[in-house]
Amino acid sequence: MEKAENLSVVLHAKGDLRLEQRPVPEPGPNEVLLQMHSVGICGSDVHYWQNGRIGDFVVQKPMVLGHEASGRVVKVGSNVKHLQPGDRVAVEPGVPREEDEFFKAGHYNLSPTIFFCATPPDDGNLCRYYKHSACFCYKLPDNVTFEEGALIEPLSVGIHACRRAGVTLGSSVLICGAGPIGLVCLLVAKAMGAAQVIITDLSTDRLAMAKDLGADFPVTVQRADGAQDLAATVQGMLGAQPHISIECTGVESSVQTAIYATRPGGVVVLVGMGSEMTTVPLLNAAIKEVDIRGVFRYCNTWPMAIAMLASGKVNVKPLVTHRFPLEQAVHAFETTRQGLGIKVMLKCDQNDQEP
Template identity: 75%
Template sequence: MAAPGQNLAVVVHRAGDLRLENRPIPEPGPDEVLLRMHSVGICGSDVHYWQHGRIGDFVVKDPMVLGHEASGTVVKVGSGVTHLKPGDRVAIEPGVPREMDEFCRTGRYNLSPTIFFCATPPDNGNLCRYYKHSASYCYKLPDNVTFEEGALIEPLSVGIHACKRAGVTLGSKVFVSGSGPIGLVNVLVAKMMGAAAVVITDLSASRLQKAKEVGADFTIQVKNETPQEVASKVESLLGCMPEITVECTGVQACIQAGIYATRSGGTLVLVGLGPEMVTVPIVNAAVREVDIRGIFRYCNTWPVAIALLASKRVNVKPLVTHRFPLEKALEAFETTKRGEGVKVMLKCDPTDHNP
């Protein structure tokens, strides 16, 4: 058990090498706050850095603290911080622009090439007891929003950004491919934004059951169907081809199914990241004017997400299926790697393991 003055952290050193270590408690700069971390979710990217030591061009060269789905309590504020005070409960937006470039000026700061992002090399994440962060990217949580809901704003934001980029609106018919945490938040958000019907696919029956719980209208358990067969099942369940497809797996066959399934003139949003090169029926998409859009994380979503959670319009609580104290982080990572449950939550405050 770490002494109160210690800062236990989950650190990846290289592929396959994950450790619990004590780090010094950081001192917040003028525009920063020091947080006592409470709840941090484990993301697929955290597991990927642990297993492979890299994601694309982002390579772990030095030991890096993992974690970017997080909430905590302010314990100290920098001299320039006015909107937060010690004792405030906050949700953390992990991406902080380092400079006011063209992307920041147009409101798309997530695309800034020099952005700081928790747990993306070389930037440390917040899966630790104490963490300092830019105060402008810490958002105060209302009393009726729990720490875990605050931590889940990060994955929820991916759903908000994806559904906005997709143009989900009243009456939309939506196909979500993949029923992991990101697929599920896209179901939640699409329904919230007025989708009339959402169909979701996955290999796992238990994940599809969870999708039903959070509001999916139809589920398809994919076995060994061709992409065209999946597309045709989607159409028969919805009674038409969906205007919008949100692809959350990154798997080549799923991207292909997404193109075949989307109605002419519709939109396919690619959320899941797989291999760098994939083979897709691009001519099929082109001649049917199917717009293919990418998304990169999110921007300007925290205030929206907090409003949705505070008003109880969106319920993310069913996503959390496992909880571990920070000391058992390695066990928690193994659980996530095995694909058990949906969202594994680490509890970083030894004095408070409540949601």
């Protein structure tokens, strides 16, 4: 293993993305060393590349990108009992560093000191070999592919959002945005029993994918559309205001639409990351007793996601539209930046480029 190459995708600064060799890490007692297989490119990876920061998270030293990942165990730490070399695993990228009040309450994603792949200053896993906490590596059933394992990360955002929203049998749901996160919210909402899902986007191609994945009403949005007019369109198509709106764009007008559209007593969940300050019709939400709930990543979702995939209740395979070997990472990032396709997947194992 000492002689193995560890080609890694490293962001040095805004706009400076490089492929370079790094040492193969040695796992600690509670860690495993993984030979990475499939790693998806997330919008946040591209945002760090283009802007050098997301909010208060600023790239100040070279950082390996990537956090939507799966791989094969090649070495286990001395304390690891539930995994062994050869196991295929999905990686949960957020690992709490301490057993603080958030950890004890089951909300470890909210811990201020959490380790998170590819969030400064923590390195991600877009590389050939990567070590990770064994407790946050989940064994994949034989009928779940490596790519599905990598897609558990975005799928988990959908699971956490739908849980926060209270999606249940018979719910009517508006999803704003048909990008990767909007589409996984659609898949999860349907799996959780939503009766009607209406989804909006500027892109007719993405809405066509949403229709294929089970959306009942795809709605093409024009940039000039007013928030209240779009809310009225949603109500007209559903025959009533939706119980739940899940906002996945972060765009101010879209957040406004979500609030205007939601029925009295309903729930708006904010998934998309937009401007720090956003103007919204708060009075409209207040007099309708609409709950506005935030979402930050996810917690306790990997077991449910694996069960959903293994049972066939959720099919994420159509989301992968482009595949590149790790050596072509810069081209893959450019493809994602241009908004081509839905999910771009990088294949990190030279000897296994299969899904």
